[in-house]
Amino acid sequence: MIPFNKPYLTGKETQYIEEAVKSGKISGDGVFTKKCHQFFEQNFQFKKCLLTTSCTDALEMAAILLDIQPGDEVIIPSFTFVSTANAFALRGANIIFADSTGVNPNIDADKIEALITPKTKVIVPVHYAGIACDMNKIMEIANKHNIFVVEDAAQAIDSYYYGKPLGSIGHLAAFSFHETKNVIAGEGGMLVINDDRFVQRAEIIREKGTNRSAFFRGEVNKYGWVDIGSSFLPSEVIAAFLYAQLEQLDTIQDRRIAIWQRYWNGLYPFLSKKGVQFPVITDGGTNNAHMFYLVCKDLDQRTRLIEALKTAGAWSVFHYLSLHKSPYYEGKHRGEELVWSDYYTDRLLRLPFYYELDRTSQQMIIDKIVNFYEGE
Numbered sequence: 134m135i136p137f138n139k140p141y142l143t144g145k146e147t148q149y150i151e152e153a154v155k156s157g158k159i160s161g162d163g164v165f166t167k168k169c170h171q172f173f174e175q176n177f178q179f180k181k182c183l184l185t186t187s188c189t190d191a192l193e194m195a196a197i198l199l200d201i202q203p204g205d206e207v208i209i210p211s212f213t214f215v216s217t218a219n220a221f222a223l224r225g226a227n228i229i230f231a232d233s234t235g236v237n238p239n240i241d242a243d244k245i246e247a248l249i250t251p252k253t254k255v256i257v258p259v260h261y262a263g264i265a266c267d268m269n270k271i272m273e274i275a276n277k278h279n280i281f282v283v284e285d286a287a288q289a290i291d292s293y294y295y296g297k298p299l300g301s302i303g304h305l306a307a308f309s310f311h312e313t314k315n316v317i318a319g320e321g322g323m324l325v326i327n328d329d330r331f332v333q334r335a336e337i338i339r340e341k342g343t344n345r346s347a348f349f350r351g352e353v354n355k356y357g358w359v360d361i362g363s364s365f366l367p368s369e370v371i372a373a374f375l376y377a378q379l380e381q382l383d384t385i386q387d388r389r390i391a392i393w394q395r396y397w398n399g400l401y402p403f404l405s406k407k408g409v410q411f412p413v414i415t416d417g418g419t420n421n422a423h424m425f426y427l428v429c430k431d432l433d434q435r436t437r438l439i440e441a442l443k444t445a446g447a448w449s450v451f452h453y454l455s456l457h458k459s460p461y462y463e464g465k466h467r468g469e470e471l472v473w474s475d476y477y478t479d480r481l482l483r484l485p486f487y488y489e490l491d492r493t494s495q496q497m498i499i500d501k502i503v504n505f506y507e508g509e
């Protein structure tokens with residue numbers, strides 16, 4: 134079977150892990166964590182980077198940093214991963230779900246302003262498939278209403294918006310290095326802090342609410358409990374793995390973009406005539422080849438295509454399920470229809486996508502899909 138995802142190893146991961154283990158400093162914020170922070174701060178103009186154990190943790194840190202209180206409102210697209218919303222729900226926020234656009238699953242910036250109330254604290258755009266949301270409009274709305282922006286950039290490494298790296302635009306941003314993303318650490322993530330006001334407190338929240346980071350830098354002569362917090366920092370074992378990946382970022386990206394382009398070339402000319410919708414890179418955006426998806430005509434067609442691919446030996450998967458209709462949130466949702474979110478919930482299909490996807494397998498997938506649509 135051709136899997137949906139297969140983690141790619143650069144070959145240096147175990148060597149760096151061994152170095153980390155033998156160095157005798159295996160807990161967090163050692164040599165490899167610093168190398169990762171530097172890599173991101175130098176290559177992506179991120180003001181301050183802090184590795185975390187997941188993107189979920191980075192989002193939870195963001196919610197604590199922004200002092201989200203019970204009753205505060207947070208605007209989030211309904212078509213996203215559960216962690217985007219959960220991080221804020223954990224602090225008692227009311228999640229106000231927004232719809233996607235008709236061109237791609239990103240949040241519809243034109244519909245945000247109508248959702249703002251005096252209780253709105255944060256907007257969380259999610260760069261779906263690594264494709265930039267309409268950040269100019271989102272930042273303009275946020276600045277006008279004095280609201281914070283946290284970019285869920287889990288899928289958006291090495292993707293840009295009018296030349297700016299995604300993750301460098303909002304006040305805060307969260308990245309994921311889960312094994313399904315472009316660059317991986319098994320489980321791992323990062324909080325990016327672009328607003329200086331949050332740097333000091335972010336370090337404290339990440340270190341169990343203590344000023345231990347300042348202590349290790351010699352800035353204070355003892356450390357203690359100064360704020361709320363948790364243990365959000367990963368061990369050096371994780372950072373060593375991640376660094377081996379970051380060194381190969383350009384190679385990984387070149388290869389993924391070539392795979393993405395082959396899907397496009399093989400599928401777009403015929404399927405676009407059959408009413409299938411393809412990823413759209415909106416104004417100012419770039420393609421980081423995080424995933425390749427199709428938007429089928431309806432749920433039935435998607436279900437049959439998944440079956441046809443499975444029979445041919447390839448796993449394709451759908452996601453997400455609109456969060457405003459989830460068992461947990463359904464009763465709390467204010468009741469607006471979010472038609473585009475439901476549209477993608479029923480129709481979007483992700484094709485197998487990973488570094489080592491070979492040409493023969495990919496051609497087989499393309500042929501099978503074209504063959505399927507010949508009968509539609």
Ligand SMILES: *Cc1c(COP(=O)(O)O)cnc(C)c1O
Nearest residue numbers: 187188189214216287309311322
């Ligand atoms: C993967 C993903 C997450 C969660 O990342 P973890 O590192 O697994 O916590 C959050 N948001 C989006 C949009 C994602 O794709």
